[in-house]
Amino acid sequence: MxxxxxxxxxxxxxxxxxxxxxxxxxxxxxxxxxxxxxxxxxxxxxxxxxxxxxxxxxxxxxxxxxxxxxxxxxxxxxxxxxxxxxxxxxxxxxxxxxxxxxxxxxxxxxxxxxxxxxxxxxxxxxxxxxxxxxxxxxxxxxxxxxxxxxxxxxxxxxxxxxxxxxxxxxxxxxxxxxxxxxxxxxxxxxxxxxxxxxxxxxxxGRGQLRIRMTDDSKFQFGENIAVTPGKVVYQNDLMQLIQYAPATETVLKRPLVIFPPWINKFYILDLRPKNSFIKWAVDQGHTVFVVSWVNPDGHLAEKGFDDYMREGVYAALDAIEQATGERQVNAIGYCLGGTLLATTLAHMAAKRDTRIKTATYFVTMTDFEEAGELSVFIDEEQLRGIEEKMQQRGYLEGREMATTFNMLRANDLIWSFVVNNYLLGQEPFPFDLLYWNDDSTRMPARMHSFYLRRMYQANDLVKPGGIELLGAKIDLRKIKVPSYLISTREDHIAPWKSTYRATQIYGGPVRFVLAASGHIAGIVNPPGSGKYSHWVNETLPPDPEEWFSGATELAGSWWPDWQRWVIGQDKGAKDQVPARIPGTGALPAIEDAPGSYVRMMGTD
Known part of the structure; x- marks a missing residue:
């Protein structure tokens, strides 16, 4: 040898x-x-x-x-x-x-x-x-x-x-x-x-191991991550609303609003200019608004899912109308943000509120019957344990949830860092995606208990009238707006065959697209990257495997497909207006993007 x-x-x-x-x-x-x-x-x-x-x-x-x-x-x-x-x-x-x-x-x-x-x-x-x-x-x-x-x-x-x-x-x-x-x-x-x-x-970790995945000293908000220019134009207890500066002389008349999950922070969609969905959407002529959720503490323990509807989606719609004069918007929800969007759309259908013209769902589950490996953590004993912790503090620590997600990919997100950091003695490499992954957020006790019990455990959201919020029974079948569903083939958090179930639920026209890779990489995949294909199929059979067997694989990013879809929904979707400058409308600028809420760190 x-x-x-x-x-x-x-x-x-x-x-x-x-x-x-x-x-x-x-x-x-x-x-x-x-x-x-x-x-x-x-x-x-x-x-x-x-x-x-x-x-x-x-x-x-x-x-x-x-x-x-x-x-x-x-x-x-x-x-x-x-x-x-x-x-x-x-x-x-x-x-x-x-x-x-x-x-x-x-x-x-x-x-x-x-x-x-x-x-x-x-x-x-x-x-x-x-x-x-x-x-x-x-x-x-x-x-x-x-x-x-x-x-x-x-x-x-x-x-x-x-x-x-x-x-x-x-x-x-x-x-x-x-x-x-x-x-x-x-x-x-x-x-x-x-x-x-x-x-x-x-x-x-104050006595508990909290593995450092990246050199977090190398990242500064507004300097090398979350750098797309814009202004915070509205805020309340739960969120700040960011309006981004235009990159074109004219913009699409209908604004675009994005509701990210509050399990993580919004800047996964704005890490760097070359892979920022937010910047790309701005470059396509959208007036982009993004909700930046607060990192809650014990004072917000009693905030519920209904509060995220009222102070999140509805408050954002009101603020956008003030800022732009436009009543109707295109909306995107990412993961839990998509679940919130679907729930609110069902509520809006009951109230005959038509302000959301199209809905796009990034890796979103609404039917939780087969929720993948996260179901391992959802049984009565564990839920009681989580609720006991939340009763003491008023929230679930972000680190506890981050550990759960990391366990789904333990070799990549736990053991590789044990070898690199402790055995090889090397410093973690500065990597923006891992910085975001480690920037965990808390969950208010009342909201999180409701989400885990009523959606994950009981699967009540998919049952017509199974959940009542803000005075209306929620029935997802009443959603008639055009819906674009993008899922990812290797998603460990929202398995695509589970997200596909929504195609059989919503009452309006639906387009389902499947991207390669996982929950993050498959979504944050700009056209210039040359990575990850996607599959399309104009038919929507009940069986997801049948959908996939009849699908056509296309090279590269799904983003252009979404852009063609969203501007092709009606005659007015391509209408242009002069570019809107954040803070010059009825809502004055509060501070520069990415705002102060995103800087609230979730320390354990």
Whole structure:
């Protein structure tokens, strides 16, 4: 074996004694402070249930049913050991200089094993394949258990994958060739730096690990993120309304208003000029308004979903009419913002309010029957636990929700940073998308409890009259405005087959488009990027698979398709007026975009 295939034999130098002494001193001092702070917080909160996710019950039921059919377990074990024996034999042959095909190969997209030593070095190839065989065995066994109810089966499968991901050899010093090579090259200074990073992250989380994903010191609102020029022209307790400056001499007569989710902040649509949907829409001649939701604290604990309708959508419509003189608008809702938009449109239909002319839904669920892996976190035990926390503080901490979303892609959003920050001792790379991902927001207690129980758990929104808000029963079938639904094929948060269900619900004309990639990348995909295709199909059969089998794949971004759709809805959609300057209408400018609400950080 060549030397470059043996990172563990690279020249090893001793670390700087002064660095070791300084690091150990920091460990003692900071560690004591972190533990004291954590214990104080635990005492204040009254502690937690030893099984807040209610995992134990699901695994106990799975084990009971598994042992009731031992033959299936024995069969899986035999298959596993046969593969393992073949792996031993292949490794022995490779050590003798022969070639051998892998018993099991990693997914080419799996970045955990990108280092060439995982393939070229016999030892690390054996470690990798042993892990992959074990992972497949675990998942096969739990996936083959019969008789589990759907929610228990989903929970067991999800947490088995979390367990398997955590045990990856790439996550440990002695079994990661890249880390061993770095340790040899630096004399272990990478591990000392990693320890310092670990302490800093524990301090950031006040005793709980809060992994730093990016160098947040490199980002400034209005300077290198959220830079599209505009003004805040209206605000209330829940939101600021931003009107963006025009980029054309004339603009479309009908304004465009965007309602982002309040689970995250709006600037995912305005990260940088080259990938900003907001800037692109402005460049297409739209007068763009965006709602920037407040990051709520305990004072807003009693704000409900009805308040987000009244002080969000309805207040924005009133303000836009004041600012532009236009009563009718085109509206976009992103994720939870889309759920709010659909709910409000159903309310508007009941009240005969026709101010929203077209509705666009970005990765939006209204039928929550099959809500994907997020359903793992929605059962009675966990909901009670969440509500108990919210009763104490008046809100759900943004970090708790961010951790939930990160768990859906643990290898990319958790373990890769453990390796980079703690084992390799490297500083996080400044990446705007990860800065946004880490800029978590809180959720008001009353609103969040309603959302989880009535929509996710009970699925009442899809039931005609199942929910009553602001004095009207909500019936999504009454929505008659033209609707454009864009979903993404690899969405872990709003699975596209679930979002597709809305095509069978809304009463008006519907266009459904499916983009490649996931919940964020598939949406924030500008035409100039050359990334990610999209699928279109003019028919809307009840079965999403039938829709997909008849769909046509088109290269590149879906944004131009939406632009053609929105200006093709009626004769007046292309009408132009002189460009509107924010703050010159009936609503004076309050402050420059992106405003002050977006700067409210969600500290834990």
């Amino acid at each position: 060549a030397d470059d295939k043996l990172p563990e034999t690279a020249p090893f130098r001793l670390p700087d004694p002064a660095l070791v002494t300084r690091t150990m001193s920091e460990v003692a001092e900071r560690g004591q402070r972190i533990v004291s702070d954590f214990l104080k917080r635990q005492q204040e909160s009254g502690g937690q249930s030893p099984d807040p996710m209610n995992i134990g019950g699901a695994f106990l039921e799975m084990t009971t049913r598994l042992m009731a059919n031992p033959a299936r377990l024995v069969q899986a074990q035999l298959g596993f050991w046969q593969d393992y024996l073949t792996l031993w034999q292949n490794t022995a042959r490779r050590m003798l200089g022969e070639t051998a095909q892998p018993v099991i190969a990693e997914d080419p997209k799996d970045r955990r094993f990108k280092d060439e030593a995982w393939r070229e070095n016999e030892v690390f190839d054996f470690i990798k394949q042993s892990y992959l065989l074990s992972a497949r065995y675990f998942q096969t066994v739990v996936g083959s258990v019969e008789g589990l109810d759907q929610k228990s089966a989903q929970k067991v499968d999800f947490y088995t994958r979390q367990f398997v991901d955590a045990l990856s050899p790439s996550n440990f010093l002695l079994t990661n060739p890249e880390v061993l090579r770095k340790t040899a090259e630096t004399g272990g200074e990478n591990l000392l730096k990693g320890l310092s990073h670990l302490l800093a992250d524990l301090e950031r």
